[in-house]
Amino acid sequence: MSDEKTDPAPANGDSLRDVSRRDFLNEITLGALTVAGVGSATLTYRFLSPKVLFEQSTTFRAGDPDLYPVNSVTCLQDQQVFIVRTVAGFYAVSAVCTHLGCITQWKPEENIIVCPCHGSEFEPDGKKIQGPAAHSQPHYAINLTADGELEVDKLQTIEADKVLKI
Ligand code: FES
Numbered sequence: 001m002s003d004e005k006t007d008p009a010p011a012n013g014d015s016l017r018d019v020s021r022r023d024f025l026n027e028i029t030l031g032a033l034t035v036a037g038v039g040s041a042t043l044t045y046r047f048l049s050p051k052v053l054f055e056q057s058t059t060f061r062a063g064d065p066d067l068y069p070v071n072s073v074t075c076l077q078d079q080q081v082f083i084v085r086t087v088a089g090f091y092a093v094s095a096v097c098t099h100l101g102c103i104t105q106w107k108p109e110e111n112i113i114v115c116p117c118h119g120s121e122f123e124p125d126g127k128k129i130q131g132p133a134a135h136s137q138p139h140y141a142i143n144l145t146a147d148g149e150l151e152v153d154k155l156q157t158i159e160a161d162k163v164l165k166i
Contacts, residue, residue: 062142062150065090065166073106073113073124081140081152082106082113084124089163092140092152093126099133113137125160136160 060079068074068085075082075095080103082093095104095113102117112129113122120131128136141156142164150164 058155059151059153061145062092062152064148065144065150068150073108075106077103079152079154081154082124082126083142083150083152086163089165090142090150091125091160091163092142093124094137094140094154096137097133098128098135098137099131104137127160 062076062079062081062083065085068083068090070085070087073082073084077095080095082095084091084093093113096102097104097115097117097120099115099118099120102115104113104115104120104122106124107114111124113124113126114120115122115131115133118132120133121129122133122137123129126137126139138157139160139162141153141158143151143153144164144166145151
């Protein structure tokens with residue numbers, strides 16, 4: 001009878017440990033390559049995708065002129081503009097303080113525009129009364145559209161004495 005072993009077992013288990021270590025290293029390498037590939041694909045996608053910045057339009061419609069009573073100041077908060085109507089006509093004044101850019105507020109009881117940040121005060125037409133603000137608030141171009149609505153262009157500043165007569 002032969003004393004041969006068909007499947008010799010390692011005497012000290014080194015072979016089994018080597019195979020396990022190799023498999024383990026293969027798994028780690030595969031995992032690292034997968035993470036690197038996904039990261040690289042993500043960065044490439046972000047690099048190639050367009051960077052679109054959605055900014056609010058500088059021109060906006062302020063509605064029907066009849067919405068604004070004569071001798072009124074109306075703050076359009078979302079546009080940061082005051083629509084002022086006097087007996088002479090309409091004008092649009094920036095609500096952004098010329099000091100550090102806070103949004104000013106209309107105080108009808110005092111008939112002034114006030115900055116809540118550092119106390120600058122302006123007349124209803126935006127002319128500086130007092131405070132750290134360097135100058136008066138600018139006027140924006142205001143026109144009437146073909147269908148009869150007020151339209152303000154915040155990109156176009158105009159002289160304070162120009163009024164839209166309707
Ligand atoms: S930001 Fe208006 S007074 Fe300073």
